Amino acid sequence: MKSQGWNVRIFKREQRSLFGEILDWMLTPLLLLWPISLALTWLVAQGLANKPFDRALIYNVQALAQQIRPGPGNRVEFSLPQPASELLRADETDLVYYQVRGGRGEHLSGDRDLPAPPADAAQGSSYEVHIRDDEMRGLEVRVAYTWIRLDAESQQPALVQVAETREKRSVLAAEIIKGVMLPQFALLPLAVLLVWLALVRGIKPLSELEERIRARKPDDLSPLDDKAVPMEVAPLVVSVNDLLERLKDSIVTQKRFLADAAHQLKTPLAGLRMQADLAQRSGSSEEDLKKSLQQIGRASVQATHTVNQLLSLARAEGGGTNLPLQSCDMVSLASEVLQDCLPRAMDKGLDLGYEGVEPGTPGAQVQGNPTLLKEMVRNLVENAIHYTPSTPERQGVITVRVLVDPYSKALVMQVEDNGPGIPLPERELVFQPFYRALGTNVDGSGLGLPIVREIAQQHGASVSVDAAHLGQASPGACFTLRFGQT
Structure with missing residues (x-):
């Protein structure tokens, strides 16, 4: 077990740093592009170094070409004065080679082992100078x-070549590289420093926002100022x-709920204590x-019912996202609830029945939590049993219906009774916690219908209440649950 703890600590992923990530994404391309810049600079430097020395080579070739003269028998002659030959080879850094060949390929002057142009090289027009890279005596040369062609009768033209080693070119290219790259060596650390300072300055508003949040009192839930933060952070502030x-509303609701719950429990608990004192009198x-003892029993039943309803409401408010759906x-579910509630309905003389589709009918199924859905139906049925009177002259009737709309295929559940009904102004208020309709003369916790609405909303259903029998002395109430809409 000890080694497993060490493994967890070793392989635990460190928290990511936004500053570090931005810095990495900015510096990594810079460091990757720098070698590419070196290579491109080297290529450019080689081209720049070749140009002036290539011009000198072209001039030397053209000067040697002027020394070729036509000779007898379609032959060519070449004569190079000694001072000109010495001047041609007067280079302190590089070695210079030259070669002159006649139309038949015969060697006229210069270095015999200077390589000839490639066989596939185009000859071009007379006196047109070409440049190539080659090798002479193991050294790289520029040729x-x-x-x-001295006259139209010449079948093969004469060849003049001048080659030079590449030492001066390499030195010049290296100087160009130094002139370009050395400043970059000095600028690269400066660029990194500037990027660092820019990031520090850029994320400073986040640090200021953190300080403002830390400086708040625990009970301060006022909104943050989204105008004092950068545009990119504004959506985060709006979300916060x-x-x-929502947290403020939740706290207010909880405080109100706890106050109402304490008030509701105070009455039965006070009754229990008073009846206990009365029973103990001499x-x-x-x-x-x-x-x-009878009063104590009724008060305990009322307190138990209120506590159970409070627990059901708490479970309904928090169970929709935690419990699995099926x-x-x-x-x-309605049949199970009716069987459970039937004894109580019979004790009151109520006619409790079911109308609607059969179990397993297509469209009569919903995705939800069976415990919560059953609690929702139970609260509707118990509410109807609780508030529906029944006398020998007029029996109370409660009907539970499960229907499938043939047009929209929506699932509809109704719990209908023939009790006193709910006045129109109070039909929305009865879904508020601890609210009870006036004039019913029936005790209750006022939590059953709020539980119904909470569970219905969690399952994407709407709940409404209407009069079941308009125009009658006892219009009754019809609670309708329609699934598939919020």
Whole structure:
């Protein structure tokens, strides 16, 4: 176990640094492009170094070509004065070679072993100078050559070549490289420093935002100023403000809920204590003791029901995202709830029944949590049982329906009763926690319908209430759940 702990610490991924990532993405291309810049600079330097020395080679070839004269028998003659020959080879750095060949390939002057132009090289017009790279006695040389036709009868032109080693060119190219790259060596650290300072300056607003958030009091949920941050950070600040607003609403709701819950539990608990005190009085008769015990029982039942409803509401508010979803047959769930509630309905003399499609009917299934959905249906049915009176003259009737709309294929569930109904102004208020309709003379926690709405919203359903029998003395209530819409 100890070694596993060490492995976790060793391979634990370090937290990413936004500053470091930006710096990496800015400096990495710079460091990768720098060698490419060196190579390109070297190529450019080679071209620049070749140009002046190539011109000198061309001039020498043209000067030698002027010394070729026509001779007897279609032959050519070449004569180079000694001073000119010495001047041609007077180079302190590089070795200079030259060669003159006649029309038949015979050697006229210069170095015999100077390589000839490639066989596929175009001869071009007379006196047109060409440049090539070649090798002479193991040394790389730059060669300028031209073909010369003295008259139209000449079948083969004469060849004049001048070659020079590349030492001066390499020295000049190296000087160009130094002149270009040495400043870059000095500028590269400066560029890195400037990038570093720019990043420090660029992320400073984030540090200031962090300081403002840290300086806040724990109970300060006011929105952050999204105008004092950069444009790129503004969406993050807006999202944080939205989160703060929702958190503020949640805290307000929780505080109100706790206050209401404490108020609701205070009454039955106070009744329990009072009845217990009455039962403990000296001189109480057996009849008084029984009445106190009955009151204690009713108060405990009321307190238990309120606590259960509070737990159900808490589970409904937090269970939609935590509990797994599955395909639920609403007809089967409704049947289970009706079987559970039937004894209580019979005790009150109520007619509790079901109308609608059969179990397994296509379209009667929803994706949801069966526990929450069953709790939702149970609250609707128990609410109807609780508020629907039943007398020998007029029996209370409660009907649960599960229907599938033939046009929209939407699933609809209804719980209908023939009780006193809910006045129109109060039909939206009854879905608020701890609200109870006036004039019913029935005790309740006021939490059943809020639980129904919360579970319905989590399952993408809407809930509404209407009069079941318009125009009658007891219009009743019809609660409708329509799945597939929010």
